[in-house]
Amino acid sequence: MSRGDDGQDTYREFTEAVNMKPRELSTWLETDESKQVGWHKGGRSGGGESVGHESGRKIIDLLRRKRADLSEGDYKHMRKVVGYVRRHMAQRPSGDVRDTKWRWSLMNWGHDPLK
Numbered sequence: 001m002s003r004g005d006d007g008q009d010t011y012r013e014f015t016e017a018v019n020m021k022p023r024e025l026s027t028w029l030e031t032d033e034s035k036q037v038g039w040h041k042g043g044r045s046g047g048g049e050s051v052g053h054e055s056g057r058k059i060i061d062l063l064r065r066k067r068a069d070l071s072e073g074d075y076k077h078m079r080k081v082v083g084y085v086r087r088h089m090a091q092r093p094s095g096d097v098r099d100t101k102w103r104w105s106l107m108n109w110g111h112d113p114l115k
Contacts, residue, residue, distance in 0.1 A: 018085075098114065
């Protein structure tokens with residue numbers, strides 16, 4: 001953790017950025033839309049799971065764990081999630097975003113911009 005941060009700021013920022021409940025996120029990750037978006041290690045043709053989809057599974061785990069049981073690696077992932085959500089929200093397209101890859105990608109990271 002960064003100097004002067006006992007994880008409290010990271011935890012607060014993470015819980016503010018992630019506005020989907022674990023069950024809601026889990027259900028979302030099963031959809032075709034969820035699997036269509038995101039960057040895949042090794043490129044799109046590399047198949048496999050996208051980075052955001054994998055992150056979504058980690059987020060579900062983090063949300064279900066007790067705060068006292070979180071490791072430094074968990075906090076590192078929380079900071080990654082917060083950074084992603086902030087950057088992505090700054091790129092919001094105009095118009096109705098309901099059925100956009102922009103929204104779907106954010107939802108893979110646990111944030112539904114329509115909430």
